[in-house]
Amino acid sequence: MPHDKPLCVGGRPIAAHLRARAPHLTRRVVERLLDELPVYAELPQEEVAGDIADIVQHSLRQFADVLERRRPVRPADLHRQRDSAAQRAEEGVPLDAILTAYQIGAAMGWNEIADGVGPGDLPDFQEALSCLLDFQRQLTSVVSGSYLEARRLIDSQEHGGRHALMTALLSGEPLGRVIHRTGLRPAACYVVMTLAFAAHPDENGTGQRARVAARRKIRRVRSVLDGFAGEPALTTLDGSGGTVLLPVPAAPPWESLCEVVAQATKAADTLITAAAELAGPAGVPAAVTQSAEVMDVVRRTGRAPGLYRLADVLLDYQLSRPSEALRGLAGLLEPLDSKPELLLTLECYLARDLDRRGTGAALHIHPNTVAYRIRRICELTGLDPARPTDLQLINAALVARRSLGSP
Structure with a gap:
């Protein structure tokens, strides 16, 4: 009206x-x-x-x-x-x-x-x-x-472009077609990371709460990674971990990468173990393989959460490579297979730099008992931790056993 x-x-x-x-x-x-x-x-x-x-x-x-x-x-x-x-x-x-x-x-x-x-x-x-x-x-x-x-x-197009770029980098396929199709160019370098997440307490169970907790954990980790890179990182992550390609103009200080993992751990409120390598676009597939192998060594050897590189696990990594020598090294300690208390004492003794008192305290036994067990190990294997050459063999044999999955 x-x-x-x-x-x-x-x-x-x-x-x-x-x-x-x-x-x-x-x-x-x-x-x-x-x-x-x-x-x-x-x-x-x-x-x-x-x-x-x-x-x-x-x-x-x-x-x-x-x-x-x-x-x-x-x-x-x-x-x-x-x-x-x-x-x-x-x-x-x-x-x-x-x-x-x-x-x-x-x-x-x-x-x-x-x-x-x-x-x-x-x-x-x-x-x-x-x-x-x-x-x-x-x-x-x-x-x-x-x-x-x-x-x-826009986000859908960008996500699709980033996914295509990551797929091309991981597979090693020529990047020209991806660049032409998406307009995205690879970075000069990538920090290639393999991540392993511990489960958050809220992920216990199979209901909606667990799924939400897993997604929240992933989102918080991505936020930290994106903040470090200054742009969205290329990621394939689920609740247990995954692969990350962090675009960087040049090799960042190792300390800064350790800090990123520490920040992601704090943001996700759960433990994170990571392995990292630096690579140019053409070297990404090999770097992914190597970081995954380093992660496998870290897990097998029971190392603490944190960030690792190949230099941190050189001996374990090398001895985990398939070879005839690997079984021979592991076999040096076969006489102890039926005596788990001797194997445990040996590992503890080496971890404490051959300190009988420290080993005894850790195992809740008397130092004299430690000395007795070490003598038994020498008798059964013919290897004496007190001899430098034998000590190297014992360490190598322990690594070989872990690599082969021996108990």
Whole structure:
């Protein structure tokens, strides 16, 4: 139903006044956006003076039309705001900054309307406020929906591109086709990591809680890795671990990688064991294989959680390679297979640098008992830990046994 009398405040029609003040008000809104929202200040000046200013003025004039017609705007009439939100999403402007910009524009427009309001203006003032709230609600809904849909498509494309790039790097296939198809280029170097996650207490069981806990753990680890790389890391992770390719411009200090694993452990609230190697794009497949082998050695030898490289497990790694000598080394300690207390004492004795008292304390036995057991080991194997050459053989034999899965 048409209204004969326009909404007025201070003796002037609100719609006409707002429409006349729109150019001046637009300049003031844009200045405030640049002053209060750093992300807008980082946009090209041409875009700020063009697209951003245009959408501000268009929204102000559109609200003036709403006040003049005294009926809500149709969703189809908000197509320019919808397109603008999608463009900001492509540019990486955060949604909260966009919504804040609309709130700033609405507040400044309302202050312009409210200037000079008197007691007699209350009915029109209240109706104008109701129109503003409805207009702002529709704007928020349309802008948010358009932005999120655009981000979903962008993220899907980027995720698909990263997945294709990682697949090509892992398989060693030529990268030219992937670069042409996705526009993504490989980094100069990658920190190739194999990760193993301990289960979080909340993952116990098989219900929804366990699945949510696993996803949360993975998300927190990825967040730490992305923060270190400065961009999304290439990952294939599940609740137990997986493979990570961290893009880096050059070899980072080993200490910084250890700190990343420590931060990921803290963020995930569970223990993380990792093995890492550095490789160029062409060397990624070999580095993945080697880091997985280092991880296998770390697990077999019962090392503590943390980050490892090949240099940390050289002897164990080399002795875990298949060879005729491996079984021969393991066989040196076969006489102890039926005497597990002697094997346990030997491992403990070597771990404590041949200290009888320390070994006795660890095993809760008397040092003299330790001495007796070491003599028995010498008698049965012919190897004496006190002789340097025998000590090397004993260490190698223990590693060989672990590599072959001996108890």
